[in-house]
Amino acid sequence: MSAGTELTGRFALVTGAGRGIGAAVVARLAGDGARVLATDVDPEGAETLAGQYPAQVTVRELDVTDAGAVESLVEEAERTLGPLDIAVNVAGVLRCSDVTDLSDEDWAHTFAVNTGGVFHVSRAAARRMAARGRGSIVTVASNAAGVPRAGMSAYAASKAAAVMFTKCLGLEVAARGVRCNTVSPGSTLTGMQRAMWAASGAEDEAAAARRVIEGDLAAHRTGIPLGRIAEPEDVADAVLFLVSDRARHITMHDLYVDGGATLRA
Incomplete structure (x- = not known):
């Protein structure tokens, strides 16, 4: 785990924090000194992180598809824990199917989480960050957003939408000191x-x-x-870099962390 202090004094929100990449991101941010609100629709897995970093990690249940719940949690967090400096969108789902067999429900749910969730969380965070003139938002997407994958149309399309949304948001809030980037892992x-x-x-x-x-x-x-x-920590390290001051002049960037699998196509 990271043992730096670069993020000391900063407050971060991470979605999808109960396992995998989300849990690794929480550990990296906390290990670098940040206080973290770790959220997940099933937050039980994040409790272990709260035990490892009792003074830094707070766990809350959150369904990112519920816009009202997202807004309420961010408002509560800012009131009780402090101004939000960092938001990391990790929550995601994968429903594999050929297009001809893909159900309406699978398509809609994939977009509700992978794209709608990114919109809800990023909007709530950006409103507050832009008003203060500082902040960093990172969306964990996928290299499938840039290269076609058989059986993954809903996932790939939802992640491509999330990437472009994050870039557009980044353009809108850049003049107010908020940076917005994406990290696109491959197989992890x-x-x-x-x-x-x-x-x-x-x-x-x-x-x-x-x-x-x-x-x-x-x-x-x-x-x-x-x-x-890749290991989840490989992706978390990329997130840690993008939210840090070392990336202070980077925004609207899509960082592929896939071992070269897409040949950067």
Whole structure:
């Protein structure tokens, strides 16, 4: 874990904090001195982080698809915990299906979380940050937003929308001192990745990971040039950089963290 002090005195909101990338982001921010409001629709997993950082991490339940709940939580947090300096959108869902078999419910739910949730949280944060003249918003998207993936149309489209939304927001609030960036991971060892492997009938995790690293010509998918699957901490480190003063002149940027898998297409 990070053990710096660069973010000491800053207050961050993280969604999807109960597991995977979200939990890694909370740990990185807290480890670098920030106070963190860790939120998730199922916040139980984030309680472990609160135990590790009792003076820094506060856990709350939050459904990012509920605009009213988001606004209420951000308002309460600013009143009781302090002004929000950082917001990180990690909450996301993946519903895999060919387009011809994709249900209306799966399409709508994917967009409600992956795009609507980003809108609700970013809007609530940006309103307050812009009024104070400072702040940083990071959206965790996906390299699938830039490269077509078979069976992932809803996910890819929702993440592409989230990327462009975040860039547009960044343009609107740049003059008021708020930076907005995205981090786009590739295959990462999370529960979402493992569930996708299980659904595809993978015999074991090592074999499934090896196929991702090697690529799949039949699925029109390149491998990973760096030869490894990402860990959640790899993505969290990119987030930590973008919210820090080291990235003070970076906004509207989409940082790919995928080991070169998209060949930056």
